[in-house]
């Protein structure tokens with residue numbers, strides 16, 4: 001008997017520009033040699049400059065997509081998320097409470113950027129050390145593991161992310177900050193890569209480290225498309 005090919009799920013919105021959302025997830029998961037399935041929850045009119053419009057899909061068609069997948073696939077890891085870096089309103093205010101109180105406690109890992117972490121905890125990060133307190137506050141909401149992404153600290157500080165694991169251990173992942181504004185889709189890309197690695201059976205810490213390396217490569221190896229998407233072919 002052959003081993004079943006690893007399968008992962010992304011529950012996401014569509015980005016017409018192909019740089020973030022479910023398109024970034026699909027490209028990333030494919031690059032990790034995992035079969036990607038998708039539940040589309042919204043459609044956005046978007047490009048690498050920003051989000052121009054968005055429409056949430058009716059619950060019935062979202063439920064139908066889950067039912068279709070359940071009938072056919074053996075999904076080993078799933079991800080969701082839809083708040084954009086630029087502050088574009090992809091999630092209704094009342095949904096933030098749902099994310100906090102109902103979704104977070106179910107998660108193996110949450111991967112907020114700093115504006116998202118602030119919305120969830122009320123804590124602001126001005127320097128890397130503040131990210132430790134944020135990680136601890138987030139873990140109290142119930143997710144087992146927390147990855148606080150530091151891309152928004154800006155300035156000349158390195159791109160440092162803080163990880164707090166279920167057993168209380170923690171580690172930093174630091175990479176040189178690449179001097180670019182072309183980072184649209186980085187949040188989706190790092191979490192999709194983690195999801196794909198988990199679907200393959202890789203341990204969580206290794207999956208997170210692999211994803212940090214992959215997202216750095218997608219930012220560094222630029223391609224001439226529009227105003228500059230990530231390069232999901234990067235290795």
Ligand SMILES: Nc1ncnc2c1ncn2[C@@H]1O[C@H](COP(=O)(O)OP(=O)(O)O)[C@@H](O)[C@H]1O
Pocket residue numbers: 084085112113114149150151152159160161175176177178179180183185186187188190212215216219
């Ligand atoms: N200019 C950059 N150079 C290198 N890595 C970056 C840069 N900007 C973001 N990153 C990395 O990309 C990932 C996502 O970053 P972040 O901007 O914090 O989240 P989001 O894309 O969700 O807004 C993190 O691992 C972060 O360290």
Ligand SMILES: Cc1ncc(COP(=O)(O)OP(=O)(O)O)c(N)n1
Pocket residue numbers: 012013014015020021022044046081082083084085086090183184185186187188189
């Ligand atoms: C449809 C859709 N979903 C999610 C995002 C957010 O993507 P993310 O990688 O977190 O951040 P941006 O770099 O895209 O702001 C999105 N833009 N679109």
